[in-house]
Amino acid sequence: MSHAPATPLDRWQHWCDRRRAELSSPDSWLGLIGLIWLEPGANRVGSAPGSAVALPEGPAHLGDLVWDGSSAASLLWRPAPGSPAHIESGAESHTAGVDGIVLATDAAGAPDTVAVGDLRFFVIARDGKLAVRLRDLGWQAHEPFAGLDYFPFDPAWQVAAVWEPLAPPQSMEVPSVTGELKTVVVHGRAVFERDGQRHELLPMEEGEDGYFFVFRDLGAGRDTYGAGRFLRTAPPRDGRLVLDFNRAYNPPCAFTPFATCPLPPPENWLKIAISAGEKKYAGHG
Structure with a gap:
């Protein structure tokens, strides 16, 4: 059984260590490679030129994020045919239909994440607007943590x-x-x-x-x-x-x-x- 560090200096050092571990992890803030504000309608996601959410690699068309323009806590993810992307979240299942999969933004707590290879993206809600945060889990291979x-x-x-x-x-x-x-x-x-x-x-x-x-x-x-x-x-x-x-x-x-x-x-x-x-x-x- 672990015990909390005894002295104020030890407790501070423990806090510093946790802070370093957080920022050096794959899902660190340093791994963010994009913030893209969405427009109402279908926002194309992929590596093809002209994509609303441009990926640095992967399929030319991964899917579409479909937003009705409201400030709701969710929107639709419509995967392209054969898309290799999958959804990571704490939910056991997602509501799916002919129009797409309901994707939770961070307005409702932890957002759903769409994953393909080392790339991850999720949607944040800010002041009635929605934006995609794009993350590269392999970021340290390009720019190691300083x-x-x-x-x-x-x-x-x-x-x-x-x-x-x-x-x-x-x-x-x-x-x-x-x-x-x-x-x-x-x-x-x-x-x-x-x-x-x-x-x-x-x-x-x-x-x-x-x-x-x-x-x-x-x-x-x-x-x-x-x-x-x-x-x-x-x-x-x-x-x-x-x-x-x-x-x-x-x-x-x-x-x-x-x-x-x-x-x-x-x-x-x-x-x-x-x-x-x-x-x-x-x-x-």
Whole structure:
């Protein structure tokens, strides 16, 4: 029976190891090779020139993704005759008919994945639009993982913050790398002091399992990823929470141009440099 690492340093190292394992795996963000926005109607998938979803290899016509233009959590996959593709998902079966196979997007949770060789694609739903994410499981053969670099672990960056409820709740406009704005309702803020100054962070997500922050600090673009970093915390307890900046990490868009990451809202632009957590990715262009 395994035991959790005993010291804060050990626990942080364990977290770093899991992070490296995640990013070096076949289904890493680094394996994304395409993000294609779908149009209503039949979207042709294949390696033939002019395909809406162009594959780098494989059959000229693999099939069609048929979308009725709604923001539903599913669409149809219509395989071409003799298509070698198959569907990977947790579902035991899929609804099939003369018009195609119902394919779940990520709006309903884990999306269905269409697989052919080392290529995988699935459909994401964003603000009423659908897009295909195309992944190559053999990505490391083309561009090996460059590894991750961190600031040394520093207990001083395990910052105790006060959780201040907001009454009424505050609306916050969160931008994304795609240029969209998402309105997030925030019920509180984390307040902490550093070098005699007050600093605040507003969460993008609040839940029983934890809170999620997107922030930018004065070191962004120099030591750390220029568009900011992510941080997850346990929920507040007795009006306090811990912002462990040693576990600040890069968003997916630090590793691929085919992500749809949220960016730090102006409210979360900190006026200090956070010399803790994950640094720039060395393989990022």
